[in-house]
Amino acid sequence: MQNSYAYWRASHPLVFISLHLYLGILIGDWVTPFQVLFFNAHFYTTLLFAISILVLAGTHSQTKYKFANGIIVSLILISWGLLISMSLLSWQNLKIICIEPYIQSCRDFVIQKINTTLHDKQANGFALALLLGVKSDMNKDLVVAYTQLGIIHIIAISGMHLEILFKNIKRLTSYLPRNKLFQPIELVLLLISVWTYTLMAFASPSIVRASVFFSLYTIGKYLGATSFTLNTIAAGILILLMFNTKGIHHIGLQLSYAAVIGIHLFYKLLYKLVPLDNPIIDFLWSNCCMSIAAQLTTFPILILHFHQIAGWVLVSNFIMVPLSNFILYALGILLLLPIQFSACALWAQLTEKYIVSFNEWVAYWFSNTQASSIQFSMQPIHIALYYIMLLFLYLWLFNKQASYLMGVLVSISTFTILKLFS
Numbered sequence: 217m218q219n220s221y222a223y224w225r226a227s228h229p230l231v232f233i234s235l236h237l238y239l240g241i242l243i244g245d246w247v248t249p250f251q252v253l254f255f256n257a258h259f260y261t262t263l264l265f266a267i268s269i270l271v272l273a274g275t276h277s278q279t280k281y282k283f284a285n286g287i288i289v290s291l292i293l294i295s296w297g298l299l300i301s302m303s304l305l306s307w308q309n310l311k312i313i314c315i316e317p318y319i320q321s322c323r324d325f326v327i328q329k330i331n332t333t334l335h336d337k338q339a340n341g342f343a344l345a346l347l348l349g350v351k352s353d354m355n356k357d358l359v360v361a362y363t364q365l366g367i368i369h370i371i372a373i374s375g376m377h378l379e380i381l382f383k384n385i386k387r388l389t390s391y392l393p394r395n396k397l398f399q400p401i402e403l404v405l406l407l408i409s410v411w412t413y414t415l416m417a418f419a420s421p422s423i424v425r426a427s428v429f430f431s432l433y434t435i436g437k438y439l440g441a442t443s444f445t446l447n448t449i450a451a452g453i454l455i456l457l458m459f460n461t462k463g464i465h466h467i468g469l470q471l472s473y474a475a476v477i478g479i480h481l482f483y484k485l486l487y488k489l490v491p492l493d494n495p496i497i498d499f500l501w502s503n504c505c506m507s508i509a510a511q512l513t514t515f516p517i518l519i520l521h522f523h524q525i526a527g528w529v530l531v532s533n534f535i536m537v538p539l540s541n542f543i544l545y546a547l548g549i550l551l552l553l554p555i556q557f558s559a560c561a562l563w564a565q566l567t568e569k570y571i572v573s574f575n576e577w578v579a580y581w582f583s584n585t586q587a588s589s590i591q592f593s594m595q596p597i598h599i600a601l602y603y604i605m606l607l608f609l610y611l612w613l614f615n616k617q618a619s620y621l622m623g624v625l626v627s628i629s630t631f632t633i634l635k636l637f638s
Contacts, residue, residue, distance in 0.1 A: 337353070380541065414427040482508070511530060520596075
């Protein structure tokens with residue numbers, strides 16, 4: 217029963233709501249020139265919204281026409297997506313109001329601490345890029361090496377950085393008594409910490425997306441809601457669309473959510489394919505599955521926008537991402553250590569040497585492997601077939617039914633034929 221499509225759809229309402237709203241937003245973007253010329257957006261927005269509410273109320277009472285009601289609800293959700301697109305034509309996007317002096321003092325503390333403790337120019341610039349996203353002092357050749365190896369996301373403030381902060385603060389707040397008094401305090405501390413760091417990092421789009429995700433997850437857990445990751449992802453996209461409907465076309469948002477969805481859907485299924493007893497090999501296999509899962513869903517987006525992909529992307533992510541996490545933890549400890557303690561100076565030297573060695577290894581790997589990009593091209597029809605194949609692959613890994621494997625083979629065969637004759 218729980219694996220049925222109806223149950224899954226009922227458990228993930230925000231996924232279906234988001235898809236319908238997105239379709240409506242796409243329609244709104246397409247008709248933008250016409251609506252500006254031929255009608256008043258606000259008048260028809262209000263009228264269409266009022267009609268949809270009345271229709272929705274009418275369909276709710278007619279329980280025996282489930283199929284027709286489902287179509288009507290879908291059309292209403294699509295129309296609401298159209299309303300969002302129309303309404304924001306003449307409205308300014310909402311802006312997040314932050315306490316500038318507080319955020320600036322936190323940012324100055326981090327910069328001053330790094331400048332005081334890390335004297336090597338390369339290590340200093342790398343640390344500021346890793347913590348705050350300030351890349352002005354980074355070596356340009358090093359940035360090229362990270363880009364060509366497919367690990368540029370290491371020095372881009374993203375969910376990986378926020379996850380480490382979130383988990384460690386969550387670990388500290390777990391010592392608070394579990395009662396009605398301290399649970400709201402824990403929630404407030406987590407949200408303040410997450411959004412303070414987000415604003416310290418200049419609220420770059422990648423970290424804002426991660427912050428919205430973690431905020432929704434934390435608030436949902438506090439309210440006792442059942443945790444469905446796809447629902448949280450869909451809710452995050454909806455909130456971001458309310459600020460800027462054009463953001464859905466940004467490649468950063470597409471890659472971020474594609475990677476998160478890929479990890480959510482495929483990581484555990486791939487990890488369970490090879491049960492291991494050795495903890496070291498198990499850790500390496502876990503990282504490998506994480507990298508493969510993310511690449512499975514982001515691959516066609518990279519090809520669509522750039523027509524190429526880094527040749528060493530799987531290997532470099534498998535090796536370098538776990539090693540880069542040590543730098544984040546080391547820098548976190550360095551920020552917490554009082555500068556008056558001799559341990560702070562010693563820890564700064566060790567961290568500095570590790571950063572320099574890490575970057576030298578990246579530069580050496582790049583220069584000696586002649587890391588290059590693999591040229592590849594895909595049309596929209598190829599991308600659609602790829603994701604259909606990926607859906608059948610997921611269903612086969614999840615349910616182990618031969619019919620889904622046949623869908624994978626048919627999708628691959630169709631994709632190959634189209635590529636041969638394109």
